[in-house]
Amino acid sequence: MNIFAIISSLFLVALIGGASAGNVQASATSNAVALKWKEIPDAEKYHVLLSDDQNQVVDRNETQFGTLLPNTLYQVIISAADVNGTIMANIAPLEYQFRTVAAPVSNLQVMDVTESSIQLTWDMDNETDSYEVMVKNETDSVISASVTLGEHSASISGLQGMQFYKIYVTPVGSSGLGDTAMIRTRTDGSGIKLNGVWQGSQGVFGGSATIFRPISIPTGPYAMKIHLPCPVLAVKFWNAKLDKKNSVPSDATYVLRQSKLWQRRKAEIGMNFYFTQENETTTCTISGEDINVEFGVSMEAARTTSTNTAVPVIINEWLDTTEILVGSGGMVSILVSEIYNDTNADMTKPTNGTWNAKPDYGTYVIAVDSGAGCTGGLLFADVWGMTRKSSEGMPGALPSTAYFVQDEMQWPSNEMGFLYGYNPEVCEDRSGITAQIMVGGPFVDAVFAAEDA
Structure with missing residues (x-):
């Protein structure tokens, strides 16, 4: 079991050397740093010099630098200055060092999914010692899952089918936890999830559902048939093409045909339906279990003539x-x-x-x-x-x-x-x-x- 909590994308750096180091705080990411120091008596301004030749003159005891390199050691010199920004030579400057954290992984992508697992890969960074992985569900709750780490990959198992997950990958370098990258994906599976049923006005009710088709698309003509437990007043689909020629609304049966619009771009199909007070009885209960979905419904044979x-x-x-x-x-x-x-x-x-x-x-x-x-x-x-x-x-x-x-x-x-x-x-x-x-x-x-x- 390899589940890790990510404390923060910011790393509070330990200050290195100098009696004055305790008077400075630095919070670094992979490409930036926020600095704050204790005010120096008699200083009207501060001259801040970074070891990559960036410098600033500021009138308060804090500043920020960007365009830094990840996992790199930097030295900063903070000098007291007068109201004109001229360095006050009689006051010793503050000198200290900090290190930026590892950059977020690049090219993070999903390589394979099943109904219970997700496999990820990313480009390897030579400055990274290891990685930590955390899995959250759609409500941003950390879940318990089995994570097996590779050199620059992860295999996550113990998941639920037709479920969206947010997966966070954090590099660990010599300076500690680096910046986090996140990818959102879902497990495989097919079926329907009822999002809710609501009551409207004038005796008209409605509901919404999400139809999940398999992520792996079969070759050739492909369709699915949705059968509601009773005829409804109206139904609306999106990310799908409704085949009204083969649908039978009086039997609450609807056929969705394959098309590149949803087949290649969307794995989920939205559905809204509306029904009257007469339908909403004990003889017609609308629930996810009562809505039947058939995948791979056979289609008409291809025509050989125009x-x-x-x-x-x-x-x-x-x-x-x-x-x-x-x-x-x-x-x-x-x-x-x-x-x-x-x-x-x-x-x-x-x-x-x-x-x-x-x-x-x-x-x-x-x-x-x-x-x-x-x-x-x-x-x-x-x-x-x-x-x-x-x-x-x-x-x-x-x-x-x-x-x-x-x-x-x-x-x-x-x-x-x-x-x-x-x-x-x-x-x-x-x-x-x-x-x-x-x-x-x-x-x-x-x-x-x-x-x-």
Whole structure:
């Protein structure tokens, strides 16, 4: 068992040499020191000289120095001075030494986690003799855990699954405890924790929970199914993509599909739910044990051919010549909300989209065709919610069509479109602009292969 309490990140240094050392106090970190000394009779100011050529003139009996080196011995000379800052030669200066403490470990990172253990590593400092490790939970209480120290690593076991921990690593050098580094991480595990259930007004109740998915992400399509003990009035998820096509709200069953938005960045998914007075009965108890979570729900097989869905657009034109737009310009809004839901919006409002789930990021391309009256294509001046992809060299690409991938951070939203210009010689009529979403198929694969190249 190797559990250590960290007294402070400041180290009160023992003063070395000189009869006057007892009149000085020094508190040093790895890169700074705070000095305080007993007032010298007749001194109006003090001239303080540090051995690395830093010097100060101060009008009180304390000062600070920064930009120091860790685990380094420094000498300080404090001389009494008159009101002009001139050293008073008839008064002996105070001379003493102090040592800065070891610097905090660098590159502190988690190497591996299980449901009951965490392994850490950090870069080794040659001036450090050993390390001390302390573990706290989310309430900042020190916990009892088994810590096995390596040369510049630690293995911590005896932990609980799905639990966040704060781990403090403190170097020990010749001057004692050094500055502390902290990292926050959690153990592995999957399930749900009910954060609380609350009572609102007008008979509406609510609750919140955190869904923990495994930290190790499985390859391929991945989803999870949440089943509440009874139908609720409304439910809201974040850091996840709700698959409303396969969810059954009447059965209180909700499917969350894998997407890069939460799969790669967030290991926890938030959930709020709201229910009526009628639901809050002994036949429908909301608790963590009553909420079922299934991980790794099977997904639909990948399509080998492309499925194309037309998307409504709104075209606004204007007469304007700028350096960006050649000839007249216009704006196209792509109304994805007409066919897909907006997972960032309140689905109780019909203007925020349908219940149809969007394609997974990486499986679709948005194709914008300038139409038969604009064979030369459009000139794109500004694009929002999408990334312009070049069609050059792609088999099957049309010269009048631009192919886009919606940015993965934008995909939960339905807001997308572009400003354009055109060459009047090859684009006489813009009324035929159309957009479609192409899902799956060799051409879509080619677009993403070009993106990843």
